[in-house]
Amino acid sequence: MRARPTETDFQRQAEICRSHALSLTVQRRSVLEELAGRSDHPTADDVFEAVRRRLPEISRTTVYRVLETLVRVGVARRVCHPGSAARYETRMRRHHHLVCLQCEAMIDLDDPSLDGLPLPNPSSGFRIEDYSIQFRGICPECIKRGSVRRKSPKPGKAAAGGEA
Amino acid sequence: MRARPTETDFQRQAEICRSHALSLTVQRRSVLEELAGRSDHPTADDVFEAVRRRLPEISRTTVYRVLETLVRVGVARRVCHPGSAARYETRMRRHHHLVCLQCEAMIDLDDPSLDGLPLPNPSSGFRIEDYSIQFRGICPECIKRGSVRRKSPKPGKAAAGGEA
């Protein structure tokens, strides 16, 4: 799966924070490490639950706030997810997502052949800066267990079907 | 700019409902017409507010329920939108989206050259059924009024009703 956040990654991210006059507090550091350390696009609450194991005093408010801050400075991104809660990721390089229509899992997809798409030039005057493709389908797990149910019990970890 | 929902469109959608043993009640009909008649990917609440103008007694619950039903039978789709509440659309043919990073407007993009992307064959065994590209950038309106603020006052509506 996803490569662990290298020390280099972290240093770069920390540097970005610093360049925005943000001190790297334990809370910020914890949230960032947690988010960078997983590739499953967790919700704010997922992050909160995970971080609080190591930092029991952290508050939910702070996690929401830190996530928003990380997004603002460009270290993290809020990803598209048709489920109800917002999800986050720290991979800022171009990549795409496989979204399972059944269990809502969201899996990163790297495919260099998709990274050089000719950008459309909409007559509207819209200035395109980046793009990301969402591939919808059925994940291996769901294929395995048959195609009956929609959505896993708790959208806790993956996400679901929507669209880009 | 989006073509008005033709009678044909509506008939096809109604047919789908019927095939799922769903009677076309005024509420369902109103929600469907409203949703099909706009191209701005409204939230459930946007739809509620709009429909209630013509059908004052309709309840929010019903709108949420109808939208979910329409999605279930395949007449509508819940679209991905980072931030803000879930949004819906009835255009089921392949198309893509321009998403404004500032005001969060979401605009449909048709571009045949993007419709035949070679589907990746992820080693994971994920079975891809469809895809959609999200182009992020700045919309004409936001370019015009300068690039200062993030997010318009209310993410509720984005470009709505009558786009040319």
Added chain:
DNA sequence: ATTACGAATGGAATTAATTGTCAAGCAGGA
């Protein structure tokens, strides 16, 4: 037309998700 029954609805209440407020804590410079 009347009855019966399941589908569908409305509205309140509830839960989940997110944001806002504000006082207290901590860090660094004057």
Added chain:
DNA sequence: TCCTGCTTGACAATTAATTCCATTCGTAAT
């Protein structure tokens, strides 16, 4: 050390989404 501003945590307030349930509607059989 004192002042000042950045951060945080507790909690209130919103906003979004869902659940509950009694009532109503539609349709078919009577």
